[in-house]
Amino acid sequence: MSDAILQVRNLRVYYGTPGNPVRAVDGVTLEIGESEVVGLVGESGCGKSTLGRGILGLLPDGARAAGEVLYDGRNLVTMPQKAVRRMRGPELGLIFQEPMTRLNPLLRISDHFRETLEQHEPNLTDAEVRRRSLETLGRMGIPPTRFRQYPHEFSGGMRQRIMIALALVLRPKLLVADEPTTSLDVIVEGQILALLADLKNNFGTALLLITHNLGIVAESCDRMAVMYAGRIAEEGPVREVFAEPAHPYTRELLRSTISLDTTALHSIPGAPPNLIDPPPGCRFHPRCPSAMSVCNQLEPIEQRLEDGRRVLCWLHGPSDRIPPGGGRPLERDAIGVADEA
Amino acid sequence: MTGTSLRTYLITRLALVVPMVLILLTLVFLLLRVAPGNPIEAALGGHVPPSVVKPIEHRLGFDKPILTQYGEYLWNIVRGNFGTTITDNRPLSQIIAQNGAATLELTFFAMLIAIVVGVLIGLVAGRYRDTPIDIGGRLFGVFVYATPPFFLGLMAQLVFGVWLGWLPTSDQASPLTQALLQTHTNIYFVDAIWDGNWGALWDVVQHLILPASTLGLITAGVFIRLTRVNVIRTLRDDYIEAARARGIVERRVVFSHAFKNALVPVITVVGLNLAILLGGAVLTEETFNWPGIGHELVLYLQDRDYTAVQGIMIVFALVVVAVSVLVDFLNAFVDPRIRY
Amino acid sequence: MALGRATKPIREASGIARVMFWSGVTITLLFVLMAILAPVISPYGFNQYESNGHRFPQLAHPSSAHLLGTTVQSVDVLARVIYGTQTELEVVAIALAMSLVVGVPLGLLSGYFGGILDRILVLIMDAIFAFPYLLIAIVIAFVLSTNSSIGGGILTAAIAITAAYVPLYFRVVRNHVISVREEPYVDAARALGARPRTVIRKYVFFNVVQNVPPIATLNAADAILLLAALGFLGYGIQPSQGAEWGYDVSRAVSDATNGIWWTGLFPGLAIVLLVTGLTLVGEGLNETINPVLRRRRFGRFEFEPVPGAVEEAE
Numbered sequence: 001m002s003d004a005i006l007q008v009r010n011l012r013v014y015y016g017t018p019g020n021p022v023r024a025v026d027g028v029t030l031e032i033g034e035s036e037v038v039g040l041v042g043e044s045g046c047g048k049s050t051l052g053r054g055i056l057g058l059l060p061d062g063a064r065a066a067g068e069v070l071y072d073g074r075n076l077v078t079m080p081q082k083a084v085r086r087m088r089g090p091e092l093g094l095i096f097q098e099p100m101t102r103l104n105p106l107l108r109i110s111d112h113f114r115e116t117l118e119q120h121e122p123n124l125t126d127a128e129v130r131r132r133s134l135e136t137l138g139r140m141g142i143p144p145t146r147f148r149q150y151p152h153e154f155s156g157g158m159r160q161r162i163m164i165a166l167a168l169v170l171r172p173k174l175l176v177a178d179e180p181t182t183s184l185d186v187i188v189e190g191q192i193l194a195l196l197a198d199l200k201n202n203f204g205t206a207l208l209l210i211t212h213n214l215g216i217v218a219e220s221c222d223r224m225a226v227m228y229a230g231r232i233a234e235e236g237p238v239r240e241v242f243a244e245p246a247h248p249y250t251r252e253l254l255r256s257t258i259s260l261d262t263t264a265l266h267s268i269p270g271a272p273p274n275l276i277d278p279p280p281g282c283r284f285h286p287r288c289p290s291a292m293s294v295c296n297q298l299e300p301i302e303q304r305l306e307d308g309r310r311v312l313c314w315l316h317g318p319s320d321r322i323p324p325g326g327g328r329p330l331e332r333d334a335i336g337v338a339d340e341a
Numbered sequence: 342m343t344g345t346s347l348r349t350y351l352i353t354r355l356a357l358v359v360p361m362v363l364i365l366l367t368l369v370f371l372l373l374r375v376a377p378g379n380p381i382e383a384a385l386g387g388h389v390p391p392s393v394v395k396p397i398e399h400r401l402g403f404d405k406p407i408l409t410q411y412g413e414y415l416w417n418i419v420r421g422n423f424g425t426t427i428t429d430n431r432p433l434s435q436i437i438a439q440n441g442a443a444t445l446e447l448t449f450f451a452m453l454i455a456i457v458v459g460v461l462i463g464l465v466a467g468r469y470r471d472t473p474i475d476i477g478g479r480l481f482g483v484f485v486y487a488t489p490p491f492f493l494g495l496m497a498q499l500v501f502g503v504w505l506g507w508l509p510t511s512d513q514a515s516p517l518t519q520a521l522l523q524t525h526t527n528i529y530f531v532d533a534i535w536d537g538n539w540g541a542l543w544d545v546v547q548h549l550i551l552p553a554s555t556l557g558l559i560t561a562g563v564f565i566r567l568t569r570v571n572v573i574r575t576l577r578d579d580y581i582e583a584a585r586a587r588g589i590v591e592r593r594v595v596f597s598h599a600f601k602n603a604l605v606p607v608i609t610v611v612g613l614n615l616a617i618l619l620g621g622a623v624l625t626e627e628t629f630n631w632p633g634i635g636h637e638l639v640l641y642l643q644d645r646d647y648t649a650v651q652g653i654m655i656v657f658a659l660v661v662v663a664v665s666v667l668v669d670f671l672n673a674f675v676d677p678r679i680r681y
Numbered sequence: 682m683a684l685g686r687a688t689k690p691i692r693e694a695s696g697i698a699r700v701m702f703w704s705g706v707t708i709t710l711l712f713v714l715m716a717i718l719a720p721v722i723s724p725y726g727f728n729q730y731e732s733n734g735h736r737f738p739q740l741a742h743p744s745s746a747h748l749l750g751t752t753v754q755s756v757d758v759l760a761r762v763i764y765g766t767q768t769e770l771e772v773v774a775i776a777l778a779m780s781l782v783v784g785v786p787l788g789l790l791s792g793y794f795g796g797i798l799d800r801i802l803v804l805i806m807d808a809i810f811a812f813p814y815l816l817i818a819i820v821i822a823f824v825l826s827t828n829s830s831i832g833g834g835i836l837t838a839a840i841a842i843t844a845a846y847v848p849l850y851f852r853v854v855r856n857h858v859i860s861v862r863e864e865p866y867v868d869a870a871r872a873l874g875a876r877p878r879t880v881i882r883k884y885v886f887f888n889v890v891q892n893v894p895p896i897a898t899l900n901a902a903d904a905i906l907l908l909a910a911l912g913f914l915g916y917g918i919q920p921s922q923g924a925e926w927g928y929d930v931s932r933a934v935s936d937a938t939n940g941i942w943w944t945g946l947f948p949g950l951a952i953v954l955l956v957t958g959l960t961l962v963g964e965g966l967n968e969t970i971n972p973v974l975r976r977r978r979f980g981r982f983e984f985e986p987v988p989g990a991v992e993e994a995e
Contacts, residue, residue, distance in 0.1 A: 012984060014982060014984070016981060016982055021982040037568040043368070055587060058582065058586055064982075064984075066984040085585075085588050085590065085591075086588060087588065088585070088586055088588035089587045089588030089589075090588070090589065093586070093587075094586040096579070096582075096583060096586075098579060101578065101579035101580060102579050102580050102582075102583040102586070103580055103583070104598055104602065105580075105602070105676070105677070106601060106602055106605070106675070106676065106677065107597075115584075115589060115593070115597070116587050119587070119588060119589050119590065119593070120588060150677040152677065163583070168586070168588065170587075221798070231593060359807045360804055361804070361807070362810075364804060364805055364809075365808050365809075365812060368808070369820075372820055372821065372824055373820070373824065385981055429854075438866065471697060476697060476929040480751070483960050483961065483964070484957060485952070486956075486960065487902070487952070487953045487954075487956035487958075487960055488949075488952075488953050489801070489906055489909050489910060489913070489927065489930070489952055489953075489956040491910070491913045491927075491930055491931065491934070492930055492945070492949035492952060492953065495933060495934055495937050495945045496945070496946070496949070498934075498937050498938075499937045499940070499942050499945070502938075502941075503937060503938060503940045504940065510937075510938065566964075599787055604802060613811070613959070614810060616812060616813040616814070617815075618812065619813045620813035620814065620815030620816060620910075621815075622911060623815065623816070623819075623914075624815075624910055624914070627913070627914065628934060638816075638819075639914055642819065642823050642914075642916075643915070645827055650820065650823070654816065654820060655692065657812070657813065658812065661811050661812055661813070662811070665811055
């Protein structure tokens with residue numbers, strides 16, 4: 001993909017602990033094209049949010065990143081902190097799961113906008129700041145009369161609109177949205193998603209939509225990446241992935257969602273693995289219904305399928321790397337499965 | 342909309358003052374009037390013939406039933422009459438005007454020092470958590486907190502007064518200044534400026550430095566701890582991360598988001614600490630022979646003058662209540678959430 | 682087991698909190714030791730001004746005969762400092778025990794049952810809490826020392842200090858009970874028909890009491906300061922009954938004008954050290970128990986070399 005605005009290559013983000021580090025993101029490669037909407041799905045605790053923040057260089061104390069996040073030919077991971085900071089806002093935006101606490105309660109909405117615009121475009125006049133803020137807010141459905149109000153005067157859905165406007169007022173090329181609707185009710189969720197889906201038409205902004213809701217992805221994304229235990233299990237166009245999931249995890253994930261023709265609830269047995277000491281071989285093998293004997297011995301090698309999808313699963317080869325007999329179903333002791341569950 | 346809700350809040354808050362004042366006044370009454378013993382005998386120094394005690398008892402109304410006394414006590418306070426001392430027949434209003442002014446001068450400058458020193462160290466320590474700056478700031482905080490004002494004052498007198506001879510160690514001003522300075526407010530600092538008497542002002546400031554620094558530093562210990570904790574807590578708030586995600590420079594994130602928000606609860610604590618400051622003022626005044634209301638309290642306690650002690654306690658109670666109201670009002674103006 | 686659970690955060694505490702806590706414990710234990718061994722290690726009695734018929738010199742400089750000098754009454758300063766430890770710890774222990782015995786049950790009952798009693802108690806306690814506690818203690822010590830048969834002494838000082846701290850314990854315990862009361866497990870116990878007594882004893886009490894140690898330690902530090910302040914103003918321990926540091930400093934104020942430093946410096950330093958020790962213990966406890974202040978330890982780690990590069994298959 002040559003028109004990618006952001007290329008993540010082999011990104012690792014580890015959190016320090018008194019023992020071994022938590023490998024929250026462990027070798028992720030992902031590209032996002034101009035004006036593209038990419039969905040990032042997976043169970044909670046699989047590293048989705050860490051990846052989203054890692055792209056913007058926002059890491060908590062004790063965490064470090066390695067690998068490449070290429071934007072405009074420059075690697076954000078190795079860039080000086082100061083330069084990364086300057087890119088946050090005008091180039092890369094981030095909105096969060098919980099809008100209620102993301103605005104400073106002591107500042108008016110207008111103060112938030114003024115601060116943000118002045119930071120990145122110091123030459124703007126007051127009138128210009130006001131015009132641009134109101135224009136962006138207007139597109140998000142916030143009337144100008146409320147510009148001077150305080151955050152506590154708005155509902156959760158309104159605050160998320162304000163957060164989005166606050167990110168978009170700088171016209172970033174990419175917006176990372178970390179479960180932006182999880183804390184909102186269904187109607188508001190629909191409204192916010194509609195706004196986000198329209199980003200590329202209205203602002204030409206690409207979107208990385210982090211969510212655990214597959215319905216949202218099917219509805220609004222061009223491509224999707226499925227993350228499991230710090231790695232991308234499968235990545236490709238939404239239509240293909242939904243029609244014929246290549247990775248057993250994707251398949252199980254799709255089966256566990258509810259749709260109109262759901263007759264019984266399906267769930268994936270077991271829980272996501274602990275990321276301090278992940279299972280050897282393929283990290284999904286303890287829970288995988290199709291696991292082969294190779295899966296708990298060798299780490300799978302990423303494969304590119306004919307339709308352009310990438311998969312990290314031994315089922316798709318390469319067959320010359322599977323040791324003799326590795327294709328047999330994995331024999332596991334019942335205790336091991338029970339342990340994971 | 343904001344106007345009316347703010348007004349409702351303020352009125353509600355003012356209504357809460359009444360029970361608080363009543364409770365404090367009742368406690369003072371219970372402690373000093375209902376407690377066993379004869380206050381007049383105590384004041385006159387033990388066994389005095391009834392012929393001497395009775396007229397005084399009658400004048401002060403101590404011979405009436407206790408409930409009547411309580412009613413009169415409250416009614417007098419409502420009228421602004423806090424009583425007259427037994428031992429030297431001085432109206433409390435005079436003590437408030439003269440000695441209260443000295444206390445005000447001392448506590449004002451002490452508070453100023455406490456806020457500047459305490460909040461600054463607390464902010465820096467919280468921001469640079471776990472660095473040597475933080476450890477140094479915290480140890481300083483623990484240390485000044487652990488030092489009684491009279492001990493710090495004593496050491497300050499010894500070093501700056503006796504050994505170095507830089508500053509006076511007692512009184513509010515030198516006798517000459519006291520004699521020459523015109524009285525406008527009884528606050529020497531203000532009076533000296535009022536008259537443009539710069540020589541007197543210099544004298545007053547010199548007398549003020551040691552007591553105000555002593556009381557101020559000791560109060561600063563509490564502010565350091567509190568400000569630091571609030572900065573640490575605020576730096577974890579979600580809107581801090583959100584501001585960073587918008588690429589706001591760290592300096593600005595720290596100053597206009599973290600520090601500002603961390604200081605809101607500090608306002609309350611500064612107010613609450615006025616109580617501690619008043620306690621400390623009694624000790625500081627005693628150490629530096631500062632003619633404040635606390636110094637008078639100690640004198641009247643030694644004289645066993647119950648009405649004087651009672652009157653001074655009433656003054657303290659009213660000041661404490663007034664400050665707590667003031668703090669809440671201030672909070673309402675700073676924090677928009679409270680207004681609703 | 683309960684002890685193990687209570688001390689777990691201390692054992693797991695990191696860096697500075699740990700150092701603070703253990704240096705505080707060390708200082709405090711040294712003072713406790715000094716109090717216990719006072720008769721053994723003190724060169725003279727706290728009230729002794731002569732030895733073998735020879736009166737000690739007045740206001741003597743620190744020397745080999747009197748390591749920390751003597752006071753205007755010819756009493757050895759070191760002896761007063763050492764015996765002072767006994768007085769301080771004794772009074773503070775009694776005062777703390779009394780404030781806990783009064784404040785904690787009141788807070789538990791008020792918080793658990795709520796209602797009109799709770800409201801009245803809260804109103805009264807809040808009013809007292811807002812008042813400078815030094816003044817409360819002074820007035821109570823004053824009234825007790827003039828009127829009652831108790832007179833000035835350890836018990837008077839302890840009662841005065843207790844009165845100043847009861848509102849604090851009441852508030853802390855009550856507010857905590859209110860939050861614990863709504864916890865699902867307490868609700869469940871009530872729903873199962875447990876009697877209030879049982880619920881308070883088994884569920885609420887132990888949860889609430891966990892909060893008491895850091896507060897009590899910080900309070901002990903504060904109580905030392907309060908006792909010293911009472912002593913400084915002449916409402917603490919009578920000089921003949923025992924040595925008290927605050928009183929000694931008050932006597933030293935007039936010495937200071939003549940440049941005599943040892944009568945005030947040493948008792949004052951003793952106050953500062955003991956209060957610092959107790960404060961460090963309390964702060965250390967606080968920092969390890971309070972999740973806001975607790976800081977997780979981050980280990981250092983290195984990234985392993987990049988795992989096998991992405992391979993493309995046709």
